[in-house]
Amino acid sequence: MNGWLIFLGSIVIIITVIWFTSVRIQIEYKRVSENDRINVEVSVYKRLLKYRFTVNLLQIGSLSRGVQVSKQAKVRPAMETKRKKKMWITPRIIQRFQRKYVQLLRNVQDLHHVLRQTLKCVHGEMIEWRTNVGLGEASATGAAIGAVWCVKSLMIAVLAHYISLRTRPRLHVFPEFQREMLDTYLLCILRLRIGHAIIAVIRIAVHYFRKGREQVWENIRFKA
Numbered sequence: 175m176n177g178w179l180i181f182l183g184s185i186v187i188i189i190t191v192i193w194f195t196s197v198r199i200q201i202e203y204k205r206v207s208e209n210d211r212i213n214v215e216v217s218v219y220k221r222l223l224k225y226r227f228t229v230n231l232l233q234i235g236s237l238s239r240g241v242q243v244s245k246q247a248k249v250r251p252a253m254e255t256k257r258k259k260k261m262w263i264t265p266r267i268i269q270r271f272q273r274k275y276v277q278l279l280r281n282v283q284d285l286h287h288v289l290r291q292t293l294k295c296v297h298g299e300m301i302e303w304r305t306n307v308g309l310g311e312a313s314a315t316g317a318a319i320g321a322v323w324c325v326k327s328l329m330i331a332v333l334a335h336y337i338s339l340r341t342r343p344r345l346h347v348f349p350e351f352q353r354e355m356l357d358t359y360l361l362c363i364l365r366l367r368i369g370h371a372i373i374a375v376i377r378i379a380v381h382y383f384r385k386g387r388e389q390v391w392e393n394i395r396f397k398a
Contacts, residue, residue: 193369195219198299203360282381288374293336295370300363301330301343308350315349322347337364 195218202213210230217224279285307322309315323345330343 193372194367196365196367197371199364199366201360201362201364203358205356205358207355207357278378278382282378284381285378288377290336292366292370292374294338295366296337297365298333298337298339298341298343298362299365300341300361301333301339302361303343303358304346304348304360305358306348306350306355308353308355310352310354312351315351319347319349 198215198217198221200213200215200217202215204211204213212229213226214228215221215224215226282288303326305322305326307315307318309318326345326347330345333339
C-alpha cells in the first residue's frame with residue numbers, strides 16, 4: 175500500500191513539475207549582404223535541455239528541392255550529447271502541412287479562438303530589432319528610414335495584440351547615406367508554460383475527435 179502511495183505521489187509531483195515548467199523559445203533572424211539566416215532554439219530548465227534548428231535561405235537549390243534546414247539537439251555536460259541532422263523543406267512538404275492545417279481547421283471550429291487564448295499566455299521577454307538602411311542618397315535614405323519605422327511599429331503592435339510583452343521592444347534604425355544596403359538583426363525571446371500548451375492540445379484533440387465521431391455517425395445514418 176505504501177509503495178502505491180509513493181508511486182502515485184511521485185507521478186503527481188512529476189506532472190506538477192512538468193505542468194509549471196516554462197519553455198524558452200529564442201528566434202534569431204539575421205540578414206547581412208543578402209544572406210538570410212534564421213536560428214530557432216527551444217530550451218527548458220535554463221537551457222539545460224535545448225533543441226535548435228537553422229534555416230539558411232541561401233541554400234535554396236531549386237524550387238522543387240526547397241530549403242535546407244539544419245537541426246541539432248544538445249544536452250549540457252556532464253551528459254553532453256549532440257545529434258545533427260539536415261533535411262530539405264520542399265514545396266511538397268509545405269503543401270502536405272497546409273492540407274493537414276485545412277483539415278484541422280475544418281474539424282475544429284474554434285481553432286483560432288483556442289490559439290488566440292494560448293498565445294495570450296506567451297510572454298515576450300525580449301525583442302531587439304536593429305536595421306541598417308542605405309540607398310546611396312540622403313533624401314531617399316530618409317524616406318526609407320521612415321518606411322522602416324512604420325513597418326516595425328505596425329508589426330510590434332500586431333505582435334503585442336496576440337502575446338504579452340514583458341519588456342519594451344528595442345527598435346533601432348541606422349542610416350547609411352554613402353551606400354546601398356539593407357541589413358537587419360532580430361532577436362525575439364518568448365516563454366510559454368507547458369501546462370498552457372497541454373490545455374490547448376487537449377482542447378483541440380477533444381474538438382477534433384468529437385467532430386470525427388459526428389461525421390462517422392452521420393455516414394452511418396445516411397447509409398441506413
